[in-house]
Amino acid sequence: MHRxxxxxxSGGMDSTVCLYAAHKAGNEVVSLGIDYGQRLRxxxxxxxxxxxALGVRRDVVQVKWNKPERExxxxxxxxxxxxxxxxxxxxxxxxxxLALATAHAAGVQADEVQIGLNCVDxxxxxxxxxxxxDAFKATLAIADPSLVVSAPLLxxxxxxIAEKARSLGLGEWDTWSxxxxxxxxxxxxxxxxxxxxxxxxxxxxxx
Numbered sequence: 001m002h003r004x005x006x007x008x009x010s011g012g013m014d015s016t017v018c019l020y021a022a023h024k025a026g027n028e029v030v031s032l033g034i035d036y037g038q039r040l041r042x043x044x045x046x047x048x049x050x051x052x053a054l055g056v057r058r059d060v061v062q063v064k065w066n067k068p069e070r071e072x073x074x075x076x077x078x079x080x081x082x083x084x085x086x087x088x089x090x091x092x093x094x095x096x097x098l099a100l101a102t103a104h105a106a107g108v109q110a111d112e113v114q115i116g117l118n119c120v121d122x123x124x125x126x127x128x129x130x131x132x133x134d135a136f137k138a139t140l141a142i143a144d145p146s147l148v149v150s151a152p153l154l155x156x157x158x159x160x161i162a163e164k165a166r167s168l169g170l171g172e173w174d175t176w177s178x179x180x181x182x183x184x185x186x187x188x189x190x191x192x193x194x195x196x197x198x199x200x201x202x203x204x205x206x207x
Contacts, residue, residue: 004112011044011048020168022114033095036063041178078198086125094132115149115150119155121157145152163205177190
């Protein structure tokens, strides 16, 4: 059945996989970015590139936010990341993004909101868990029981998501995952040290 799906789309692998999968399934897709003055402008460029490639509508919500600086850990293993809450974690960030997305969904008359949360390899972020997502859906149901909110990748590992990306025609460097972009020879490149880079490398690692 033809549906209108709003995808919270940062330009990273997870949200881009959601975007491509929803589009491939024949849905009308709207990509939603949240511009809160983040340093990672490069991820917005990746999102725009994919929307242009698919012919997908791109909307951006502008949020004025003097975001607190957090420590970004480097050179940690996946096991270390899973052991405790990341020092980079900002409570309420995903909650705010989901709230904005569901409000925007009403404006564009979307049937469903999708977010690329996944918890298998990244439990250091409490707002990427099943418990968090179920609690949000329960709260939303009070305001709008008709709107579907889904996290299609929630119970997939990073390697399973990378495999899904391959099946959708995406390659390892077609999305942006780095928290600490570096300027090298006039180009913006990933640092290869932060948790996002290390998880990305883990996802695409060949056995």
